[in-house]
Amino acid sequence: MTLTSSNERLMTPTNVATVNEPIDDPAEAPAELVFEIRDAAVDYGAQRAVDGVTLDIASREITAIIGPSGCGKSTFLRCLNRMNDFIPGAKVSGQITYHGEDVYGPKVDAAEVRRRIGMVFQRPNPFPKSIFDNVAYGPRINRYKGNLADLVVEALTQAALWDEVKDKLKKSAFALSGGQQQRLCIARALAVSPDVILMDEPCSALDPIATSRIEDLMVALKRDYTIVIVTHNMQQAARVSDRTAFFTTDVDDQGERTGRLVEFDLTNTIFTSPSDPRTEGYITGRFG
Amino acid sequence: MTATLTSRSITESSASPWRQVKSGLATIAIVAALIVAVIPLVLIIAYVVSKGWSSVTASGWFTDDIPIFSRAVGPGMGPAIVGTLLITGAATAMAVPLGVLGGVYLNEYSAGSRYGRVIRFFAEVMTGVPSIVMGLFVYVVWVLEFGLSAFAGALALGALMLPIVIRTSDEMLKLVPRELRESAYALGGRKAGTIMRVVLPAAAPGIISGALLAVARAAGETAPLLFTIGFVNASNTNLFHDANTALSTQIFKNAISVYPGQIDRAWGAALTLIGIVFVFTILSRILSTVLARKHQS
Numbered sequence: 001m002t003l004t005s006s007n008e009r010l011m012t013p014t015n016v017a018t019v020n021e022p023i024d025d026p027a028e029a030p031a032e033l034v035f036e037i038r039d040a041a042v043d044y045g046a047q048r049a050v051d052g053v054t055l056d057i058a059s060r061e062i063t064a065i066i067g068p069s070g071c072g073k074s075t076f077l078r079c080l081n082r083m084n085d086f087i088p089g090a091k092v093s094g095q096i097t098y099h100g101e102d103v104y105g106p107k108v109d110a111a112e113v114r115r116r117i118g119m120v121f122q123r124p125n126p127f128p129k130s131i132f133d134n135v136a137y138g139p140r141i142n143r144y145k146g147n148l149a150d151l152v153v154e155a156l157t158q159a160a161l162w163d164e165v166k167d168k169l170k171k172s173a174f175a176l177s178g179g180q181q182q183r184l185c186i187a188r189a190l191a192v193s194p195d196v197i198l199m200d201e202p203c204s205a206l207d208p209i210a211t212s213r214i215e216d217l218m219v220a221l222k223r224d225y226t227i228v229i230v231t232h233n234m235q236q237a238a239r240v241s242d243r244t245a246f247f248t249t250d251v252d253d254q255g256e257r258t259g260r261l262v263e264f265d266l267t268n269t270i271f272t273s274p275s276d277p278r279t280e281g282y283i284t285g286r287f288g
Numbered sequence: 289m290t291a292t293l294t295s296r297s298i299t300e301s302s303a304s305p306w307r308q309v310k311s312g313l314a315t316i317a318i319v320a321a322l323i324v325a326v327i328p329l330v331l332i333i334a335y336v337v338s339k340g341w342s343s344v345t346a347s348g349w350f351t352d353d354i355p356i357f358s359r360a361v362g363p364g365m366g367p368a369i370v371g372t373l374l375i376t377g378a379a380t381a382m383a384v385p386l387g388v389l390g391g392v393y394l395n396e397y398s399a400g401s402r403y404g405r406v407i408r409f410f411a412e413v414m415t416g417v418p419s420i421v422m423g424l425f426v427y428v429v430w431v432l433e434f435g436l437s438a439f440a441g442a443l444a445l446g447a448l449m450l451p452i453v454i455r456t457s458d459e460m461l462k463l464v465p466r467e468l469r470e471s472a473y474a475l476g477g478r479k480a481g482t483i484m485r486v487v488l489p490a491a492a493p494g495i496i497s498g499a500l501l502a503v504a505r506a507a508g509e510t511a512p513l514l515f516t517i518g519f520v521n522a523s524n525t526n527l528f529h530d531a532n533t534a535l536s537t538q539i540f541k542n543a544i545s546v547y548p549g550q551i552d553r554a555w556g557a558a559l560t561l562i563g564i565v566f567v568f569t570i571l572s573r574i575l576s577t578v579l580a581r582k583h584q585s
Contacts, residue, residue, distance in 0.1 A: 083470060088399055115476025125467040128490050138475035141485070185471065192475050 032059040034196055034226045035080060040094035042075050042084060049075050050259040053094070055245055057196075062218060062227045064237035064267065067247035068282065072259020073230040074200050076247070079103075080228065081117035081198060082110045098196075115142060118189035122201040124181030126173035126188070131165050134173045134184055138192035151191055159187035160217050179210025186217065190225075197221065199229040203236065215240050234283055237267065244270040246279045336558050343556025350560075354521040354538065354553070361549035365557050367523040371438060371534040372564065375517065376507045378442035378527055383449035383506075384499045388488075390450070391457025391495075396483055408458070414451035422447045423512030436518040438532040444512035449502035456498025460491040493580040500572035504565045510536040535561040 035057040042050040050072035057063050065073045075084065082103060084090040096103045103113060115138075126134050135152045144151065152169075156162040161183040168175070173184055182202060189197055199218075203211040218227055218240050231237050237244050245264040249257050263270065263279045274280045301308070343349060343363065352364025390411070398404020426444040434440070464487050472482040488495075518531030519541060535557045542554035 081474065083474065086470065086473065111473070111476050111478050114474050119471070119474035121467050121471060121474075123467060125465070125471050127468065127471070127486055137472070137485070138477075141472075141475065141477050141481055188471070188475065 033057065034059050034099060036095075036097045036100075038095040040076070040079060040092065040096055042072070042079060043089075043091045043093070044087070045089040047256060048258050050079075050247075051250075053261045055261060055264045057226065057228060058243070059226050060222055060224070061242040062222055062229060062240050064241035064244045065228065065230045065247060066232075066234055066237050066244060066282075067259070067262075068249060069232075070257060070259070071247040071249045073247050075259065077198050077200055077228060077230050080196070081114045081119060083114070083119065085110055115192050116194055117196040117198060118192065118194035120182070120185050120189055120197060120199045120202045123205050124178055124185055126176075126181050126184050129173060130170050131173050131176070131184060132169040135187050135191045138188060142192055155187040155191040156184075158190050158221070159183045160213065160220070161187055177210070179206050179213060182206060182210070182214060183217065186214075186221075190221075194225065196226045196228065199227065201230055201232060204232060211236070234271075238271050241267045243267055246270060246274075246276075246282060248278055248282070333562070336555065336562060339552075340555035340557075340559030343552045344559050344563075349556060353523065354533070355549070356521050358545060358547050358550055361552070363553075363556075365535070365538065365553060365560060367520060368533050368535045368538040368557060369560060369564075370523045370525060371517065371532045372507060372536070372561070374525065374527060375438045375441040375445060375513070375532065375534055376503060378439060379445035379449055379506050380499070380503050382442065383446040383502065384453055387450050387453025387499070387502075388457045388495060390454040391461055392483060392488070394454070394458045395461040396479070396487070411451045411454045411458075414447075415455065417448075418511075419444075419448055419509050420511035423514065423516055426512065427515045431516055436516065436531040437528055438517055438524070438526075439528045441513045441517040441532065441534065442527070444516050445506040445509055448509060448512065449506050452502040452505065453499055456501070457491070457495050460494035460498065461487060463494065464490045489579075493576040496572055496576040496579070500569060503568060503572075507565050507568075508536055508561060510540050513537050514540070535564070 033056045037053055037055050037057070040050070040053045041048060053076055065077060067073050078084045079092050079096060080098075080103070084092060092104060098113070098117070102108070127137060129137070132152055135155050136148055139148060139151055153162060156165060161180060164180060165171075165176070165184075173181060176184060182205075186197070186202075203214050206214065215236065218229070221227060229237075229241065243265065244267040246262045247259050248262050250260055251257050263274060263276045265275075270279060271283055274283065346363045349363040349365055350369060351366045354365060354367055355362070390407070394404055394408050394411075398407070423444045426440055426447070430440050430443055468486055468490060469482055472486045477486075513534050514537055517534060517537065519537065520531050520533050524530055524532045538557045539554050539561070542550040542557065545551060545554075
C-alpha cells in the first residue's frame, strides 16, 4: 500500500498525475498550476508587510523563496495555507487560488486548506508525545479510518526516518536529534496526505549533514508533492529548487519596510543570468 | 598592554585584591541572607513538631472525636481532618476546572478583547481580596439562606483559589510555544481540539503546580471558615448539611483556650495540617514531574 492510495481514502484527489519521469528542464514541463497568486499583499495592522506578489506555483516542483531577512518570505508563505489567520491584525488581500479555488473564499474551511497544504517549520517542533503519536496525530484528528499503524510506517518511510526509529516508536519524540526531529515533522505532515508542503527555513536550525539529508528528502518527495520552501541559504535554493522567487525589502520615505517580489524564474536563470540588478547583487553577496 | 596580560601565568589573577575582597564579602552576605531566611522556617517546623508530636502520636488522634469538655486532655482530631479534606476537596473540585477553563479563555480565546482584559484585571484584583471578605461574602449570600455547612466553606475557599488558578493557568498557557499550536493547525487541526490535545498537555505540569499552590493556601485558611462552617465535635461527612469543622479553625479555637489539653490539641492540629499540606505538595510534585518527564526523556 502506498501513501497515494491512502490519499484517495482521506481526500478527493485534486491533482491529476502529471509527468512522472524526472523533469530536466522544468520550462518544458506541462505546467499544471497549484497556486496562482495575483497581486497578493499582507498587512499587519496599518503596516504593509508584503505587497504586490504575483507568481504561479507549479505542481510537483520545488519552488524556493529567497531574500534578505525581513523581506516577507515567511509572511508570504504563510498566506498560502492561511496560517496568518492566527496572527492578530494580519490581513491578506489580492487573490490566491489553489487549484482554481480562492483560498480566502467565504465558504472555504481553513482547517481543510491546512490539511491539504502542510507545513514544516523553522525549528523542529514535535509534540510532547511519542514518535508514533506525533505521526498519528494528524490522521487521528482527521478521523482516519484505515490502519493507523500502516500509515505511520509509510509516512516515516517516506520521510526517510523509519530505519532509525522503528525500534523506538513509543519513545518520546524529544529523544531524537534535531535532524531526526525535523524529518519526524515532515513525516507528521505527510501522514495527513497533503498535496502541497510548505517549508519555512526547514534547515536553518540543523547541521550540514542533517541539512543534506533533508535536501535529499525534498528532492525525493517532489515526485508526489508540490513543495514551496523559504530559505536563507542560496546554495540550498540552487541545489534543490526548480524555480526561485527573489524577495527584497523596500524602505519608503517614512522608514516603513515592505517586502516585494523582485524576480521569479527558473532557478538556473536566477542564479546564472538574473534580469534584475538587485537579484544579481543578492546572489553575488553584495547585500543581504 | 596585551603583551603584559598574556605573558603572565594564568595562576596569577589579573583582578585587583580589592575586587577579590568584594567578591568574598558578597558571597558571605548572600549566605548570611539565606541563613536568615531559612531560620524562621526551620524554627516553625521544629517548634510545631516538638509541641505537637505527643498529641499526634497518641492513639486515636486521627480517628477519635474532638472532646466536648474543654478541660479534657488527650486526643482526637478526627472530625477536623475529615472536615479539612472534605472542604478543601470540594473547593478544589469547583475552583480548579473553572479556573483552568478561565485561563484557557483568557489566553486562547479573548485575544486582547476588552472583555478578556476586564476579566484578567479582576482575577488579579481578586488575588488580593482578604480571605475574611470572601468568608463574609459567602456568609451573606449562602449561609444566611441555607445555614452553616462544609459546602459553604468550600465556596469561600473556592472563591479564594479561583483567581490563583486562573492566573497560573493563563501564565502557563502563555509559555506554550506558538510553533506547537501552529504545527497542530498545519495538520488540519481545529482550535478546541488543538487546545485539548496539544496545548493543555504541554502546560499541564505548570498548571498542576499552580493548582497545588492554591490548594495549599486554601487548606490553611481560617478566617473564611469561621462563619461558614461553624464548629462541631463529631465527624460530619455530609457536604451540604449541618455545621462542620476544620483543622485550621480548630487551631484557632483551641490555641486561645486556657486549658492545657486544648492547647496541646491546637499544636497537634497544627502539625497535622502541616503534614497534610506537605503530603499534597510531594504528591503534586511527583505528578507534575511524571507528566513533564513522560515525553521529554
